[in-house]
Amino acid sequence: MRSFNGQQKQLLVLLTPATLFLSVFFLGPLLIMAVYSFLEPGLYGGVEWSFYPWSYGRVLGWADGFYEEFDIVYLEILLRSAGLALATVAVTLLLCYPVAFWISRMPSRWKSFCIFMIALPFFSSMIIRLYAWILILRDSGFANQILLSLGIIAEPLDLMYSGTAVILGMVYIFVPFMFLPVYSSVENLDPKLIKASQDLGATPFTTFRRVIFPMTLPGVIAGSILVFIPALGNFVVPSMLGGAKVVMIGNLVEQQFLASRNWPFGATLSMVMILFMLLVVSFYLLKVMKKQRAA
Amino acid sequence: MRKLINHLMSGYGALFFIFLYAPVILVVAYSFNSNPVNVMIWKEFSFDWYINLFGGETNLSDSSAYVESTDQLFSALKVSLTVAAFATVVSTVLGTSVAVAIARYRFRLQGFYRLLLMVPMVMPDIVLGIALLIFFVGVGMNLGVTSIVIGHCTFLTSYIFIVVSARLAGMNPMIESASADLGANEWQTFRRVTLPLILPGVIGGALLSFIISMDDLVITYFISGVDSTTLPVFIMSMIRRGIKPEINAIATMMLMASVLIASAGIYFKSRKA
Structure with missing residues (x-):
């Protein structure tokens, strides 16, 4: 029998609980889900234990060919979700980028206060923050009340249940995810490089385009990924602010599990989301590694 | 020019914080609104909804109270x-x-x-x-x-x-x-x-x-x-x-x-x- 030395024993004590826990309750479920996505959906919920790749076909439009015609409805939902998630990334970036510069120039006590105030919403209930927007956007909501009383509109506007409302809600939820990485890259900018660029006669715009923006790019990419992935898979925002009109892939997954009881198809859709995640994360890792190799 | 940009940035930053906090503050403010019909039309200040949640006596009619129990x-x-x-x-x-x-x-x-x-x-x-x-x-x-x-x-x-x-x-x-x-x-x-x-x-x-x-x-x-x-x-x-x-x-x-x-x-x- 192999004996462990002191260090190995301590390491074993430190790592075993977490390793066991995460293998059983994190990696295990993910693996089972991957297996499920290749099983045949049973007639009354549940699964048949036979190899069935058609759930993946169904995402792309081809189902098993027996009872479903070629239909790209799921692909459309997938693309719409990606579009809404990208729009969310763009808006959060536009919001956070200038603010990051503004805060980075503050005296340090104000700086930490502002960062605290931006991080704070992350720790408050998502459903309540969305509820606030329902109060504002619905027909008899705050926005309509104000517009009506100012006489700008005569009839309440339909502000809820649209793609715009969903984007607004997701921006509101995910702003801290974009701000913190962007801010840390802005904070780490080397003022000497900016000064050098100015001394060499670059216009402010050129300095921004050639020096400042490339140096903050890692933060921008990290923030974009942190917003894009949860936005893509979100189902609470579209179900609260999008109603039946704006269905995202997350709503589709929810339906498969709670209404249609087609678990394999729901698992397949999750696998598609994991695929998206792996794509963007590996893109990020490649970018970073390239940067590191260049440096 | 530089000053103008600084002012613009401050304005933008202020708007950013308003966007972040105004909706939540609205919820807090209107939790003290006694109007039982439309939550967003201000009637008068009251603690009724809080009292009601903790099972206290209020002037609210039973029908306007929502949580069944x-x-x-x-x-x-x-x-x-x-x-x-x-x-x-x-x-x-x-x-x-x-x-x-x-x-x-x-x-x-x-x-x-x-x-x-x-x-x-x-x-x-x-x-x-x-x-x-x-x-x-x-x-x-x-x-x-x-x-x-x-x-x-x-x-x-x-x-x-x-x-x-x-x-x-x-x-x-x-x-x-x-x-x-x-x-x-x-x-x-x-x-x-x-x-x-x-x-x-x-x-x-x-x-x-x-x-x-x-x-x-x-x-x-x-x-x-x-x-x-x-x-x-x-x-x-x-x-x-x-x-x-x-x-x-x-x-x-x-x-x-x-x-x-x-x-x-x-x-x-x-x-x-």
Whole structure:
């Protein structure tokens, strides 16, 4: 029998609980889900234990060919979700980028206060923050009340249940995810490089385009990924602010599990989301590694 | 020109904070509005919705009160608190021990562990939620408090790991060598030197985990059983049934709890030892 030395024993004590826990309750479920996505959906919920790749076909439009015609409805939902998630990334970036510069120039006590105030919403209930927007956007909501009383509109506007409302809600939820990485890259900018660029006669715009923006790019990419992935898979925002009109892939997954009881198809859709995640994360890792190799 | 840009930036920044806080402040303000018909038309200041939630006597008619029985609300709160307490304790132990292992020992699988603990943070909640649902149903485990605790631990462990790792990285390793040189064994060094130094980080991370667990909606939504609804899931079902003024009062109290606990957590996390 192999004996462990002191260090190995301590390491074993430190790592075993977490390793066991995460293998059983994190990696295990993910693996089972991957297996499920290749099983045949049973007639009354549940699964048949036979190899069935058609759930993946169904995402792309081809189902098993027996009872479903070629239909790209799921692909459309997938693309719409990606579009809404990208729009969310763009808006959060536009919001956070200038603010990051503004805060980075503050005296340090104000700086930490502002960062605290931006991080704070992350720790408050998502459903309540969305509820606030329902109060504002619905027909008899705050926005309509104000517009009506100012006489700008005569009839309440339909502000809820649209793609715009969903984007607004997701921006509101995910702003801290974009701000913190962007801010840390802005904070780490080397003022000497900016000064050098100015001394060499670059216009402010050129300095921004050639020096400042490339140096903050890692933060921008990290923030974009942190917003894009949860936005893509979100189902609470579209179900609260999008109603039946704006269905995202997350709503589709929810339906498969709670209404249609087609678990394999729901698992397949999750696998598609994991695929998206792996794509963007590996893109990020490649970018970073390239940067590191260049440096 | 420069001045103009600075003014523009300040204006933009102010608007940003208004965007961030105005909606939530609106909810808080209108939780004191006595109008039972339209929550957003101000009538007069009152504590009625709060009194009503705690079962007190108010001038409100029975029909305007929404929560059929406040019992439901309090049982949801109880589930949330129980889950958050257990999940915080378990994930604090798991996350801290991995963070210490990675920061203080050299071993081959370090990269793997870092990746393993990063993935739950990046993965969409819904994916983890349904993977756990399939798993629990597959192994025949009843959905309830235990399943929610387990589910929360999978991502809270990562969170604790990140907070404690940051703390360990900011620590001077010479202090630990000094302890060893003075004849302390590894366990003594850990208990008397390392642990007190990382303790603010551990406490801060634990407080933040507690509040993240209290507020988690998506994962809980999939793995909570019929009789184990948590507060956020309960609130979502309330909102889906219709907007009633009590929600403002509940929301306000939840926001206050979040702000208090998160502030304490952030304070500890960034406190110098």
